[in-house]
Amino acid sequence: MMKLKNDISDKAVGRLSLYRRLLQELLENGRSQVFSHELAIRAGCTPAQVRRDIMNLEVLGSPAKGYEIQKLMAGISSVLDSDAPQKVGLAGVGNLGRAILAYFSGRTPQFVITAAFDSDPTKVNRVIHGCRCYPVDELVSVVREENIQVGIVAVPAAEAQQVVDEFCRGGVLGLMNFAPVRVRVPVGVYVENLDVMAALERVAFFARRLSAVRGE
Amino acid sequence: MMKLKNDISDKAVGRLSLYRRLLQELLENGRSQVFSHELAIRAGCTPAQVRRDIMNLEVLGSPAKGYEIQKLMAGISSVLDSDAPQKVGLAGVGNLGRAILAYFSGRTPQFVITAAFDSDPTKVNRVIHGCRCYPVDELVSVVREENIQVGIVAVPAAEAQQVVDEFCRGGVLGLMNFAPVRVRVPVGVYVENLDVMAALERVAFFARRLSAVRGE
Numbered sequence: 001m002m003k004l005k006n007d008i009s010d011k012a013v014g015r016l017s018l019y020r021r022l023l024q025e026l027l028e029n030g031r032s033q034v035f036s037h038e039l040a041i042r043a044g045c046t047p048a049q050v051r052r053d054i055m056n057l058e059v060l061g062s063p064a065k066g067y068e069i070q071k072l073m074a075g076i077s078s079v080l081d082s083d084a085p086q087k088v089g090l091a092g093v094g095n096l097g098r099a100i101l102a103y104f105s106g107r108t109p110q111f112v113i114t115a116a117f118d119s120d121p122t123k124v125n126r127v128i129h130g131c132r133c134y135p136v137d138e139l140v141s142v143v144r145e146e147n148i149q150v151g152i153v154a155v156p157a158a159e160a161q162q163v164v165d166e167f168c169r170g171g172v173l174g175l176m177n178f179a180p181v182r183v184r185v186p187v188g189v190y191v192e193n194l195d196v197m198a199a200l201e202r203v204a205f206f207a208r209r210l211s212a213v214r215g216e
Numbered sequence: 217m218m219k220l221k222n223d224i225s226d227k228a229v230g231r232l233s234l235y236r237r238l239l240q241e242l243l244e245n246g247r248s249q250v251f252s253h254e255l256a257i258r259a260g261c262t263p264a265q266v267r268r269d270i271m272n273l274e275v276l277g278s279p280a281k282g283y284e285i286q287k288l289m290a291g292i293s294s295v296l297d298s299d300a301p302q303k304v305g306l307a308g309v310g311n312l313g314r315a316i317l318a319y320f321s322g323r324t325p326q327f328v329i330t331a332a333f334d335s336d337p338t339k340v341n342r343v344i345h346g347c348r349c350y351p352v353d354e355l356v357s358v359v360r361e362e363n364i365q366v367g368i369v370a371v372p373a374a375e376a377q378q379v380v381d382e383f384c385r386g387g388v389l390g391l392m393n394f395a396p397v398r399v400r401v402p403v404g405v406y407v408e409n410l411d412v413m414a415a416l417e418r419v420a421f422f423a424r425r426l427s428a429v430r431g432e
Binding site: 021022028043079082088103108111175188189191192197199202206214 | 226230234237238258259260295296298311314315318319320324326365366368373374389390391396397398404405406407408410411412413414415416417418419422423424426427430
């Protein structure tokens with residue numbers, strides 16, 4: 001990794017991750033070459049954007065044939081993937097936490113959810129979807145010992161900040177926050193907020209509004 | 217609903233939804249009044265933004281005591297909630313779809329996942345987390361008959377566009393897309409993309425980069 005010439009934004013990283021999955025699909029459909037405009041349509045951006053992103057990967061295409069899909073995928077992996085699987089910790093093993101464990105379990109060679117944490121004594125010291133569940137009191141020490149770099153927050157809103165603080169004390173540098181609250185982190189820690197309930201509320205709101213506009 | 221004087225953006229709807237959950241938490245902690253700057257800190261925006269959003273709700277506060285939490289919550293609900301529970305359809309009952317069913321099941325009075333759809337014959341005609349699972353061939357007709365307005369897409373990337381087309385033919389006006397691909401919809405249909413894997417890839421990427429910067 002770290003082959004990039006320039007700095008890279010979170011949006012650019014998101015696009016690379018999307019391109020890779022789109023390229024994987026094209027490969028599965030028997031394709032070996034792709035044009036920037038084809039990727040652009042599928043990714044919902046402009047062909048110029050696609051070409052800029054690919055330029056950063058130092059992969060060259062030909063005007064007549066486009067880009068070789070395998071080369072593009074290798075280029076993206078050299079940027080996005082670590083050499084060894086990255087260790088992830090999960091706080092909160094309720095409905096959402098279990099769903100996350102089931103969803104990620106075994107399907108992503110580049111991530112391993114190494115440890116889960118919960119305060120519920122009936123969950124602690126069990127193995128859930130292949131992952132050991134520790135008492136949440138041990139979060140800082142387990143994160144340190146296991147050298148976990150990424151934390152997933154799936155606890156209720158009221159507990160989220162404390163869990164985030166402990167992940168950061170343990171040395172985590174990236175957090176994915178599913179709790180419906182904005183969390184504060186020290187400078188230099190990266191956070192993504194995924195507020196699933198707020199997203200559904202927005203969708204439902206605009207669906208009703210559109211329905212009202214149509215006079216249904 | 218539809219009490220708003222002005223048009224409202226998706227970001228504003230998202231903030232209202234977040235404020236409501238933050239207010240609920242304050243209520244549970246015994247508070248009855250709140251200042252705009254307190255909400256702003258928790259929501260990660262400016263006090264001026266909070267006051268503008270509240271002005272649209274036609275709720276008044278006092279400089280000395282702030283806003284009454286109950287009134288704010290009622291104002292937000294009059295905008296965000298429908299009078300009757302809104303019907304939601306779910307396409308895809310794999311790991312992610314089941315997780316979504318388990319997560320939403322019973323916890324949101326304003327939404328009901330009325331029908332799930334899958335192509336797997338072992339899932340069809342069963343009740344999963346309280347929701348009936350139909351064959352995906354019946355998606356258009358069930359969505360029409362049940363008057364489902366919101367669709368959740370939890371199928372693999374390769375099947376997402378077809379499912380989206382069928383939801384739209386059935387009359388759905390809002391879609392929440394968990395498939396890792398951008399989908400095309402007719403004009404006037406609202407889509408939220410929640411690409412969980414791309415989000416984790418971004419978090420992992422920046423965690424590694426930050427770790428490299430720190431020289432660990």
